[in-house]
Amino acid sequence: MTTKDGRPFDRASLDYLMRRRLFYTPSFEIYGGVSGLYDYGPPGASLQANIIDVWRKHFVREEDMLEVDCAILTPHEVLMTSGHVDQFSDWLCKDLQTGEIFRADHLVEEVLKSRLESNLESRGHQNEGEIEKEKKRKRTKTARLNDDVVQEYQEILAKIDNYNGEELGLLMKKHDVRNPVTGGELLPPVPFNLMFQTSIGPSSNAPGYLRPETAQGQFLNFQKLLDFNNETMPFASASIGKSFRNEIAPKSGLLRVREFLMAEIEHFVDPEGGKKHHRFNEVKHIELDLLTRDVQLAGKSRVQPMSVGRAVEAEIIDNETLGYFLARIQLFLETIGVDKKKLRFRQHMRNEMAHYATDCWDAELLTSYGWVECVGCADRSAYDLSVHAKRTGAPLVVREPRKEPLRIEEWHVDLDRKIFGPKFKKDGKVVEDTIKALTQDTLKKLLIELKKEGKITIDVNGIGSGKVQLDKDLINIEKRTRLEHRREYIPNVIEPSFGIGRILYALIEHNFWVRPENESRYVISFPPIVAPTKLLIVPISTQDWWAPTVRRLSNKLRSLGISSRVDYSATSIGRRYARNDELGTPFGLTIDFQSLKDNTFTLRDRDTMRQVRASEEEICEAVRNLTEGTETWQDVAIRLPAFERQDVD
């Protein structure tokens, strides 16, 4: 991977910077830490808050979404109904000898990738001495792979999210995947549920879980939200909050953790009429880099750039609403500063999706750890509302008056009560319920039988012989027409689901670079909109006489809604700027002796290190425009006089 300016990306330096400047740090570190748990320090917490702020404006406010904040502790029954208790699992395999535990799909991926890499390396060594080659072959064990095996490995890797436990077990056997450190054999993969279980209340007989996603709370409140929205469809709810997953093997810093912030949208849409979106026209020209299901099935990872309009038209993306959100996700990621060249949308393969989903795309960001899913966007159909409604009896449905009443012709059953009651006595209810539950097709067939035989026989569970005979004096079946004035349906749900920690980390990687003229000077070029601090105020020396001016400027900036920090430290201006370049602070304002005389200040741009000098009013206005995004640095540099001062240490 390379940085924005095309130089090799150096993860070790970034990791060091993250810790040193307290972007984030392992939780409970002085107790030895717990893997997969992190605390955010001041710049990290502020960056996260700013990303969330943009998210709220971009999605919730822009689309009048109904934001909710639901309980994290979730009763067992809810997650049983949603399918999480039985299915929210990853596959783990254990090394009996060492007791080590691996996540099966990640292990297969890592082992095959490393074999491919060492195969490439060994080919590169073909001209070296025979002894050297032999040593290398022994070390890497599988170094010489023939072309068929290379192709097979590549195909497996392209579909790695697609395998179930049994298939992963077979792959491990076939390709001799073992404990990478000891070479020990592993037991076949078994499912491991990712939810943290707990009990609610003192009696410990009310089992519950920490929620693994925020979605369920939104589904359970559907009817109340629909009512709040004046029964108007479509509408979306949104929620920002912590979710918890007991990951088998947390790794890659913030990318796979056990507690993380999610921002999720549940957009409820009428399943009839092709799931159109009334604002689709606004986004249909937007180009997305799509990695389609078909390309992955062919074992490839080539993206196809395509406008979202074309992709929906060609039925590559299932429907307009899903396409609309994919485009909006891209716009959001670009706004916060994600590098568009490092963004792609990967379509899920059929058996990778939940069985009820009709289509699903992940927004993946390229990081030094490879492509990482940062936003999932799925069409979950009517699954969630249907299962909760069925389990609880709550009507999670939309009832709408029809513009024109619908004429419905249907088969109807009449029973002669005078004969029915005495004939079936205590079995009457169960017989009647069974008749009521007969489908239209069955009734049609029974009518033919009734006409022909003068009687019909139906199966009834739970009574003596399991069958009852009904003759034509007792039952009448006929077609009737009724007018339906209201329509009732269960909405489908399109769900964009954002993992804020993954986005935050990828954003940092995409904006991290090193000044070519001084390799120890790191910069993070956050756009002002998300930068933890927008402006650094730097008095030229530590004396007290700057204090009134600093106070006045700070107050003024605060009243303009611009977050600033003052650096009074006794080091050189250049050092102070460099420290803030590392924090991603986009602008610096210097107060010097000239400022005390004529109330002019200099303003420095982090990325170009260029400076301008102007009056207090002009500088404050420029800072406001720059942070609100109504002006760029180039605009300001044209408008205001340049100032030449080196960033000297």
Ligand SMILES: Nc1ncnc2c1ncn2[C@@H]1O[C@H](COP(=O)(O)OP(=O)(O)OP(=O)(O)O)[C@@H](O)[C@H]1O
């Ligand atoms: N363990 C985790 N750590 C950090 N973020 C996560 C984690 N699991 C999921 N997310 C984030 O939540 C989003 C939505 O969750 P979703 O259930 O779609 O993820 P997932 O498909 O289970 O992810 P993965 O396959 O990587 O485990 C993801 O796109 C990701 O950004």
